[in-house]
Amino acid sequence: MHYDYLIVGAGLYGAVCAHELTKTGKKVLVVEKRPHIGGNCYTENVEGINVHTYGPHIFHTNSDIVWNYVNQFASFNDFVNRPKANFKGEIYSLPFNMYTFEKMWGVKTGEEAKAIIETQKNQAGIKEPSNLEEQAISLVGKDIYEKLVKGYTEKQWGRDCKELPPSIIKRLPVRFEYNDNYFDAKYQGIPIGGYTALIKKMLGGAEVLLNTDYLSERDALDKMADKIIYTGSIDSFFDYSEGRLEYRTVRFETEILDVKDYQGNAVINYTDRETPYTRIIEHKHFEFGQQEKTVVSKEYSMNYSIDSEPYYPINDSKNNQCYMKYKDLAEKQGKVIFGGRLGEYKYYNMDDVIESALNMIKTIIK
Numbered sequence: 628m629h630y631d632y633l634i635v636g637a638g639l640y641g642a643v644c645a646h647e648l649t650k651t652g653k654k655v656l657v658v659e660k661r662p663h664i665g666g667n668c669y670t671e672n673v674e675g676i677n678v679h680t681y682g683p684h685i686f687h688t689n690s691d692i693v694w695n696y697v698n699q700f701a702s703f704n705d706f707v708n709r710p711k712a713n714f715k716g717e718i719y720s721l722p723f724n725m726y727t728f729e730k731m732w733g734v735k736t737g738e739e740a741k742a743i744i745e746t747q748k749n750q751a752g753i754k755e756p757s758n759l760e761e762q763a764i765s766l767v768g769k770d771i772y773e774k775l776v777k778g779y780t781e782k783q784w785g786r787d788c789k790e791l792p793p794s795i796i797k798r799l800p801v802r803f804e805y806n807d808n809y810f811d812a813k814y815q816g817i818p819i820g821g822y823t824a825l826i827k828k829m830l831g832g833a834e835v836l837l838n839t840d841y842l843s844e845r846d847a848l849d850k851m852a853d854k855i856i857y858t859g860s861i862d863s864f865f866d867y868s869e870g871r872l873e874y875r876t877v878r879f880e881t882e883i884l885d886v887k888d889y890q891g892n893a894v895i896n897y898t899d900r901e902t903p904y905t906r907i908i909e910h911k912h913f914e915f916g917q918q919e920k921t922v923v924s925k926e927y928s929m930n931y932s933i934d935s936e937p938y939y940p941i942n943d944s945k946n947n948q949c950y951m952k953y954k955d956l957a958e959k960q961g962k963v964i965f966g967g968r969l970g971e972y973k974y975y976n977m978d979d980v981i982e983s984a985l986n987m988i989k990t991i992i993k
């Protein structure tokens with residue numbers, strides 16, 4: 628069998644490409660090394676609940692094009708992400724907004740909250756923040772930094788906040804209004820029935836081979852297609868010739884509980900340093916589930932090793948320089964196009980990855 632395109636990876640990027648190419652009559656083979664489609668968006672049905680196996684995924688976008696695009700494959704519910712923080716048993720609203728400030732300081736207006744933040748910033752003597760700690764204090768004051776930012780961030784990055792660059796939280800959402808909608812997006816929701824069903828529809832016209840690692844069957848697979856779209860990690864494609872790109876990774880401990888509701892919310896962050904996990908996800912709340920049981924996942928942030936899943940690229944200058952060397956090599960590969968979060972070593976939200984795949988396809992379909 629010969630194909631026009633071989634797509635490596637059945638995640639969102641690969642699935643959008645597969646859909647667009649098969650729509651124009653191209654013959655497409657998708658190979659996926661995992662035993663399932665969907666990449667990190669994969670959802671698995673457990674006790675009637677769609678479990679976000681690789682972490683909570685909330686679809687949000689400002690793009691009409693992307694929103695109309697995904698709505699071809701699924702209906703979306705009106706879930707709005709309103710995470711909470713648990714600091715040693717005290718519950719706070721996230722992202723930082725008037726509900727957070729009211730609980731922390733008893734203030735009722737934005738002006739009162741701003742005045743407290745300004746005072747705490749001045750007391751800390753910060754003019755130009757030189758690290759994440761100073762950046763956070765100048766944005767939200769010392770109290771919020773100590774209770775809601777410090778422990779969580781140090782668990783996430785495995786480093787002291789004083790050793791982290793201020794840029795990590797440059798865009799920390801802070802609202803001086805009673806608005807706890809985490810994403811400031813025009814559209815937001817969860818695909819009813821889960822992401823796996825949505826991606827399965829996208830892949831409908833293509834042939835899909837699961838449990839197939841492109842890198843170990845490369846010679847045979849290369850001969851089967853005229854062109855390749857590769858969404859695996861770019862450094863592995865080149866056998867790490869320029870060094871290994873680094874990631875942060877996460878691990879989940881998931882359990883089924885014999886209670887209807889465990890925490891009353893989809894996501895609760897544990898912001899103290901002592902609790903080993905960063906957050907607990909209660910999956911049924913993404914789809915307003917009424918099942919008798921519930922499924923919860925504790926998320927632990929970890930250093931990346933060769934055996935773990937690469938999750939978040941660490942886009943510091945060392946890794947970016949290394950990536951640029953791979954990008955140069957990639958540009959010399961006539962037959963292969965690199966895309967997606969691993970292929971481009973870039974943190975992509977789902978809407979960005981769809982947009983990027985659609986734009987790339989436009990350039991190759993004449």
Ligand SMILES: Cc1cc2nc3c(=O)[nH]c(=O)nc-3n(C[C@H](O)[C@H](O)[C@H](O)COP(=O)(O)OP(=O)(O)OC[C@H]3O[C@@H](n4cnc5c(N)ncnc54)[C@H](O)[C@@H]3O)c2cc1C
Pocket residue numbers: 635636637638639640641658659660661664665666667668681682683684685686687839840841842858859860877938939966967968969975976977978980
């Ligand atoms: C914890 C977490 C939470 C997130 N939450 C959100 C959110 O709330 N909202 C949002 O918009 N985005 C979110 N994202 C981002 C979202 O997951 C990505 O945008 C999306 O998954 C990227 O799709 P992709 O196809 O580029 O990559 P992936 O989903 O990683 O797909 C790549 C696929 O390629 C396969 N592959 C790799 N190498 C090979 C090989 N050699 N052979 C065969 N197959 C291979 C992999 O197994 C994988 O299935 C989150 C990401 C994480 C990590």
